[in-house]
Amino acid sequence: MYSKTENKTAALYTLGCKVNQYETEALAQLFREQGYHIVDFSEKADVYVINTCTVTHLSDRKSRQMIRRAKKTNPEAKVAVMGCYAQMAPEDIKNIAGVNVITGVKNRRNIMQMLREIGEEPRVQVDELEEAYFEEMPLGEVRRTRAFIKIEDGCEHFCSYCLVPFARGPVRSRKLENIKEEVQRLISLGTREIVLTGVNLGAYGRDLEGDLNLTKVIRELDCLPGLGRFRLSSLEPTDFTMEMIEAIVDSEKLCSHLHIPLQSGEDEILKRMNRRYNTDEYRKLVNLLRYVLPNLAITTDVMVGFPGEKEENFERSFKFVEEMAFSRLHVFKYSPRSGTPAAKFKDQLSPQEKDERSRRLIRLGEKMAEEYAERFVGREVEVLFEEEVPGGYLEGFSEHYVRVRAQAVPEKKGDIAAVKVKEQNKEYLIGTPVTS
Ligand code: SF4
Structure with missing residues (x-):
């Protein structure tokens, strides 16, 4: 154990998803415990931590930009880089001048120790991900009205365009008692809403002994006194079971909102994406959920410009999205990630085609969001x-x-x-x- 660092400042920057945001926040808490004062990333700090993302090539580029920005703001500062891009490409990061510590999606708790031991060369500790355990990084004393808590890491779906299973490794779930303990602590600090997050949240429990799964977590949180409400960040269409749907319907505290990534509304493209469901199965799930919960908000992600997405594929996808009447749409453009099967697919689309399709879907998303919200006027x-x-x-x-x-x-x-x-x-x- 090392002594506390008084009057030092640290600035942390997150790229990417809610899981990364949670991890940055948990790390900020560790810095506070060591006497650091957390400042805005634009300010001069003694230590900068950049929690990177690699979901698109733009995420990689932005990660590199933020590393350089930190060094520019304070050339004397120590710089630590962690997260998915660091896990996948530590050598790229090593080449950026001024980086002191590189760690991936494990051992983040060691960052402070590593910062104390830096020498001329960057310290790199990017471990293999086979070893399956959930790294505990509780939020601690964070006071937040709405708090995200991470209960699962890793994904084993291997969608053909996605690097996440390589960057995050296999499914690892947090122990139920640790989840409850953290939720209870946050409630006592004034948190009213909890958002359960994970890289593949619906896979929660698959790696644990016994019959623990997300359904059980939903039922347990529902009974926690003092919890205002909770939400699930994202569930794959294939993760739903009848048992889980029953728990969702029974729950008094779970918000009437589910995020179910669609990615494409076209069967040929879904197959090439290795998404493991077709539009008919997705439609049946949505219809069932709306039958049991008529005002349920269903939000989704849709990718445009996947290799081989012809105009007719996109038109079919557009119509399907429209039919699903989502309450919110997150549209993103396909970007080839080296090491994934889709990066080698023929018929990559031009940026102009992706832009045009993205614009059309974003407009549709805005229209659907307005139509959905309208039903609450007068209620x-x-x-x-x-x-x-x-x-x-x-x-x-x-x-x-x-x-x-x-x-x-x-x-x-x-x-x-x-x-x-x-x-x-x-x-x-x-x-x-x-x-x-
Ligand atoms: S489900 Fe597919 S898109 Fe989502 S993280 Fe896993 S591999 Fe990536």
């Missing part, structure tokens, strides 16, 4: 108010993940309150708090 929704916005309003998300504003009632900030929705603006609903 009461439960909103977790997270921030004050200009005009004397509080803003937050409803249980259906719709942005809502209401006249500020100071004591409601940081809490869940009922709001009567009066009108709809393009990006949010406007209402008045319901007084009990």
Whole structure:
């Protein structure tokens, strides 16, 4: 154990997904415990940590940019790089001047120790991922109205375009008692909403002894006193079981919102993506979920410009997305990742084609989001108010993940309150708090 570092500053930057955000936040807590003051990444700091992402080539590039930016802000600072890009390409990072520590998606707790032991050359500790255990990095004393907690790492799906299974390794799940303990600690610090995250959340428990799975976690969290509500970050269509759907319906605290990545609404492309379901199966799942939960918000990810996606494939995909009437759409453009099968596929599309398809789908997403939100005008929704916005309003998300504003009632900030929705603006609903 080493002594605390007084008056030192650390700045951390996250690229990529919610799992990375959670890990950065947990690491920031470790720095605080060692006496560091956490400052904004744009400020001069003694230590910079960049938690990288490798999901697209743009993520790689942005990761490199942020490393260089840190060194430019303070040439004297120590720089540590971690995360998926560091796991996949430590040699690329080693070539960037001024990097002191490189670690991948394991051993992040050792970063501080490694920073203390740096020499002329960067210290690199990027381990193989076969060894299957969940690295505990609890959030500790973070005070947050809505907190993401990571309960699973790794993915074994090997979609043909994705590097994540290589960067994150096999499924590793967190022990149920550790999840409950962290949730309870966050509740005691004022957290009202928990978002359970994982690289492949629906695979939770597959690596653990006994019959532990996500259904069990849902049922356990539902019974935790003091928890306002919770959400699931993302579930693959193939992860749903009847048992899980029953738990979702029974739950009183689980938000009526599911994120189910579609990626393409076209069977030929889904097959080439190695996505393990077809549009008919996806449609049946959505219909069943809407039958048991009529106002359920279903959000999704769609990729455009996958190799071989002809105009007719895209048109079919577009129609399917429209038919599914998602409440929110995240559109992203395919980018070849070296080492994945899809990078070698013929018929790669031009950037112009990807741009055009992306624009069309984004417009469709905006239209569907407005249509979905409209149904709540005149109705009461439960909103977790997270921030004050200009005009004397509080803003937050409803249980259906719709942005809502209401006249500020100071004591409601940081809490869940009922709001009567009066009108709809393009990006949010406007209402008045319901007084009990
Ligand atoms: S499910 Fe597919 S897209 Fe998602 S992380 Fe796993 S391999 Fe990547």
